[in-house]
Amino acid sequence: MNLFAQSAHELLDQIRSRAISPEDIDDSVRGRIAAVDGRIKAYVRLRDREKNSASLQGNGSFKVPIAIKDNICVKGEETTCSSKILQGFKPPYSATVISKLQEKGAIVIGQTNMDEFAFGSSTENSAFGPSRNPWNTDCVPGGSSGGSAAAVAAHEAIWALGSDTGGSIRQPASFCGIVGLKPTYGRVSRYGLIAFASSLDQIGPLTKDVTDCALLLNLIAGHDEMDSTSANVAVPDYTQFLTNDVKGLKIGIPKEYFIEGLDAPVRQAVNEAVEEFKKAGATVKEVSLPHTEYAVATYYIVATAEASSNLARFDGIQYGLREQPKTVRKTPIIDLYEETRDRGFGWEAKRRIMLGTYSLSSGYYDAYYLRGQKVRTLIKQDFDEAFQEFDTVLTPTSPTTAFRIGEKAADPLSMYLSDIYTISANLAGIPAISIPCGFSRERLPIGLQLLAKPFAEDMLLRLAFAYEQRTPWHKESVPL
Amino acid sequence: MNDAQELETVIGLEVHLQLNTESKIFCGCANRFGQEPNSLTCPVCLGLPGSLPVLNQKALLYAIRIAVALNAQVQPFVKFDRKNYYYPDLPKGYQISQYDLPIAFAGFIMISSEGKPKRIGIKRAHLEEDAGKLIHDASANCSLVDYNRTGTPLMEIVSEPDIRSPQEAYDYLTTLKLTLQYLHVSDCDMEKGSLRCDANISVRKKADSTLGKKTEIKNLNSFKAVKNALEFEADRHRTQLLSGDRIIQETRLWNDEKQSTVPMRSKEEAHDYRYFPEPDLVPLTLSEEAIEEIRRVMPELPAAKWERFRQQYSLSEYDAKILIQQPSIADFFEACTHLSKEIKKICNWIIGPVAAELNARKVGIEVLNLTPIHLVDLIKEVETGAISHLAGKDVLKMMLDTGKAPATIIEEEGLAQVSNSDELEKIVSAVFNENSKVVAQIKEGKETAMGFLVGQAMKQAQGKANPKMLAEIIKRRITDA
């Protein structure tokens, strides 16, 4: 089997036994990128091997190539959130997760495409053009971490980091047939993650299987004194929970998720997965999360409000794009702002900034932002109650499989609604994982989502691993 | 139209105070003035994408200290908010500030207005980050931005509109500044911008319950400028009101050269700051015990010190007031009192010759080469007659120049008075011999001639004779003879 097609834990075993070298893997993956990325467009930038020499020569024990979403700062490398407005911006510092990974020897092989500033669910809203789904290149890979998901699925990276604000790791993982985990808010440092919505964003792993997911989470989780919102909660070795034992665990199935709009193949695959868990000894019962129908509306208030403020710094003053109109419209400085932001932001970014600005503006704050924050409380309480009784809540990751490129581009609301199952975890701050649970008739992957209470990533990995041991999905390979 | 006398001026002041922490409020960059542009910046205070703020605990402590000194309520639940607006000196496009839950509210300070105590309410005081600095280069048709100041901890102190005259505004600022100086939380230096002030002023008929249209005055670089600008604006408002013109609510800039205000040129946009809770910082809860602990270790404030100085050292109101005007002087005075019981003399020396030297040298006592023990020694030298009072002042100057002990200087400069009675007796004998006629005249009752003898003796002693001893010896010898 080609090295690029193997999981990280398989490769690390071979490095340890000296059967292969990290350079062999690097060569293999770079060869694969050269062969297929013209069709997939997962990467926006590759990073030379020389730049990874510190990692390669160091004592780290995780010397496999990792792909990084283009919104996580890598010192000295252009980092742009796939936006024109950040063109040329080379951060003088690395995100905490990057420093942690490099200490352990990780090879940052390249930066991956995304919806501009993570605004989207398809990776179509990128200044670099869309990425494509490796299972069917006419389809989107999902988003916003579509580049990272596509890279892992297409074997252009051994594993990858993405970020998840409303499903941006889990939904593309589901569309691309891989494993994606959004950790508990505060589990992984956000320092160096270019913010979309500060109270919702989390960095997380995109991997070929659950074991890799546990390994990568081990590497990036933990308290960071540079991030006031990171939790000072001890990080266990997550691989110890991969026991293949789910006997007696209680799984809740939220009735509000199995509604109109859920595609039949997805429903069927998820139902079959539920049966699999039952066979493995878990107990399954219906649960109610009554405020589910309000999640998307709440999310679009809270996330866009924060985004409108977070993106105010992209104004052409310090770094990135600067545009100055030839004639004065208002004042030279205001013209600079308005021209730079008009030219630098894509259409979806403008729409979200406008929406967020509106919901915070004078006279509308109480009706929109404040109300959104209150409904957020109700959504969180739904989960608090559910986890009194259940170890996990099981849902589809997305109501559909990957849609075709351009299919939803004209209708933002239908695009927003494709995040309907993933958004609540961000609003509640809880961890959630997406794992492959089957294929549609068109051979497009289907994903299953598991949610747990805060800091119960161990529970998610335990359940996911047991399911993975019983099913063949993660072994399927893309037709490339 | 009413007479001008019946109009009332209403003033409220906003003071911005930079806190003198070692590092900035949300990052580890040094909090220092006057460095190379953009040499004290990092991803956090530059607002680079992905960076995050972490609160400096010292800044919070200082803020609470200020709250306590302003007799304010301390918010038990503190959060930060984002104030969103665009300006090139604001690198994130928002300022981290506090909106609906300022750390301090409902406070007051007592000022003395025309000799009477008056209470000026403090509406609120909150903690925020300072912005950068814009340098306007008209010749190059551009502005330059320096972010060194960005992230300096800033306390905004907003008074109630309780101030009724420009002089009261001046007195409020002086009292507030003194109070803040005692807290050691800021340099309070307007020239360096560590204390800045904006003023709101309106004029109304005394009988009115609502306020008149106000103007905000900016670019006030000294307390004197505040007073002058307010006087100018009060006159302008009154003249306009009396002539029936309407006051436009606007921001005006004080021009110190022309001694007048002009409207700000930049178009005033509707302020819609879109405040919302800062998601990158977690809330703070301040327990009653924690606040009590800060209260317990609060430095003594000027009013209390004034009271205590009068009681403990039996100083006059005036002397005590002068001593407390600078915390460092008050401390110096107290240090001296531990070394000598000559309280009144110490006080006189400090508010006299020492203060004169400080003024002449334009420095604070803490940077001078003067230790309490040296000053107390100097006073002793003068009191014992080792040197004259006049020589004492010269010795003080040399002490400040060199940092040497007074005894050393007296010896080196040969300033010691002859206080040796044997030596003085010899001199007097010689003078008596040379001026026997004068001595006889004095004995016959012409006592005014005594001064002549003292003068002659002093001349012989080259001016260094102890005048008191000299006079005593001459007097005794005449009586005895």
Next chain:
Amino acid sequence: MLSREQVQYIAALSRINLQEEEIVLLQKTLTDILTYIEKLKKLDVANVKPTSHVLPLENVFRDDAVKPSLAQSEVMNLSVSHSRGAFKVPQVIE
């Protein structure tokens, strides 16, 4: 329906110079989204506390200790336009 003036006001607050067709399109799509969001009004939230932070974290501080800053040259390397160690922008009128 959001008015043209509302869209222009928000655009000005957001410092985005919208083109004519963008204003028209935003009037429609923002209205659609806001209409969808209206569903939150069905809920009685009078006695619900807003959630700004999902984690019950409090009192996170750093010590008042100085750390090295970036070098001035490093900062100027970021900049679009600079002069004498400072970021250069069009003249700001006060």
